Amino acid sequence: MTYHYAQLRRPITAQTRQTVVEDFPEISLIPDDDLRVKVVEAWSYALCCSDFQRITDIPPEGNPGAPVLRQGTQADHIRGVLRYAKAIGLEFETAYPETAIDWNILLAGAACHDVGKPYEFDPANRARWAQSPADAGSPTFRHSVFGMHVCLMTGLPEEVAHIAVGHSFEGLHMGVSAECTIVRQADHGWWHIAGALGLVTAESVGAISGNLRARIIK
Ligand SMILES: [Fe+2]
């Protein structure tokens, strides 16, 4: 059996970091300077561990194959989830000033929730897993788990890595933080509403929820 190692396929360059900032401008909303730099580094590292050149090269899918947006790229989803998580946080902080939200963790966690997608969506990885799923699993790691690895490798706090691993199905098997709960709701809500408003392909919208009925966009 051939063994595989999750590692950089090309060096991280200033150009890589520049494309992350261009494709994901909402990273600038993270208040802490150090955290913001590390989030750019996390996406740069994840991209360079794959054959994707930039975030906008990743297809607009929740999981590989379903749900799939009718148009756009992965950047549309992650940018939307960060803005949506911010809106949820602001609503509760305004209505209930006694609540405490860690905005650095919330926004960095929202920015990194899908940072494992370059790995899980990488065409070479997918072809390898499809060919011999019993060798290394299929996928070896879902994007949530690989995203946790990326966050820890690039020096982000455990609280951010926790959101990466807890934002999806894995979060059903652990206690999740308040900020992780907000990102989970923003992420899942984003896909549900995108589906309901007709932004998801007819073939893949069923993957979101059995009770969802999609409006036709005229
Ligand atoms: Fe995800």
Ligand SMILES: [Fe+2]
């Ligand atoms: Fe997501």
